[in-house]
Amino acid sequence: xxxxxxxxxxxxxxxxxxxxxxxxxxxxxxxxxxxxxxxxxxxxxxxxxxxxxxxxxxxxxxxxxxxxxxxxxxxxxxxxxxxxxxxxxxxxxxxxxxxxxxxxxxxxxxxxxxxxxxxxxxxxxxxxxxxxxxxxxxxxxxxxxxxxxxx
Amino acid sequence: xxxxxxxxxxxxxxxxxxxxxxxxxxxxxxxxxxxxxxxxxxxxxxxxxxxxxxxxxxxxxxxxxxxxxxxxxxxxxxxxxxxxxxxxxxxxxxxxxxxxxxxxxx
Numbered sequence: 001x002x003x004x005x006x007x008x009x010x011x012x013x014x015x016x017x018x019x020x021x022x023x024x025x026x027x028x029x030x031x032x033x034x035x036x037x038x039x040x041x042x043x044x045x046x047x048x049x050x051x052x053x054x055x056x057x058x059x060x061x062x063x064x065x066x067x068x069x070x071x072x073x074x075x076x077x078x079x080x081x082x083x084x085x086x087x088x089x090x091x092x093x094x095x096x097x098x099x100x101x102x103x104x105x106x107x108x109x110x111x112x113x114x115x116x117x118x119x120x121x122x123x124x125x126x127x128x129x130x131x132x133x134x135x136x137x138x139x140x141x142x143x144x145x146x147x148x149x150x151x
Numbered sequence: 152x153x154x155x156x157x158x159x160x161x162x163x164x165x166x167x168x169x170x171x172x173x174x175x176x177x178x179x180x181x182x183x184x185x186x187x188x189x190x191x192x193x194x195x196x197x198x199x200x201x202x203x204x205x206x207x208x209x210x211x212x213x214x215x216x217x218x219x220x221x222x223x224x225x226x227x228x229x230x231x232x233x234x235x236x237x238x239x240x241x242x243x244x245x246x247x248x249x250x251x252x253x254x255x256x257x
Binding site for chain 2: 113
């Protein structure tokens with residue numbers, strides 16, 4: 001069960017990246033048709049990042065310790081010492097940006113308004129940080145795998 | 152509205168993201184370099200220091216966002232969107248470089 005909880009984290013993260021990417025594209029041209037869609041996408045992105053954060057946080061606090069021990073005894077201790085430590089703290093920046101997204105998206109986005117460009121930038125940052133989180137997570141998973149293999 | 156059409160809420164909470172991201176990075180460095188005091192307190196405050204860190208970050212974001220949105224007699228802070236977007240990108244990059252650098256050098 002704990003591993004199913006863990007797998008929710010990258011799945012929700014990937015959906016959040018897709019939603020943020022979609023949102024970025026929508027902000028390139030805002031009209032009466034997609035205004036509400038932009039707000040909905042910003043809400044979805046924020047909710048996905050928050051659920052991903054809560055799910056991962058629960059798993060990290062409750063289940064991570066034995067896997068951390070496996071990583072540290074294996075050939076890739078940096079999977080925890082660098083990748084996990086960096087990921088868990090940079091995640092706060094992603095959380096803040098994702099939370100800010102619906103706030104920026106509720107400003108006036110019509111025409112060539114400054115808020116339209118700002119919302120696009122924030123969506124882009126959310127997607128980029130999300131991709132970084134996925135990559136760092138892959139290193140952590142590999143650290144556990146290598147630590148669990150006979151060596 | 153203020154600046155070039157950005158609302159007071161958009162600027163206020165945007166600046167809050169910038170400031171909170173930087174302060175969160177500073178808190179990370181302080182807690183990791185003060186195990187006996189700051190880290191010990193953060194571990195006692197909640198079941199895990201990371202939970203305490205998250206609570207501080209979210210609370211700071213909300214409080215700073217509300218304050219900055221209401222400053223200037225309710226008009227908020229005046230700022231161009233390009234400057235705010237640049238500050239947001241810079242804060243994200245700075246946080247990543249500082250956190251990465253800290254754990255690479257540790």
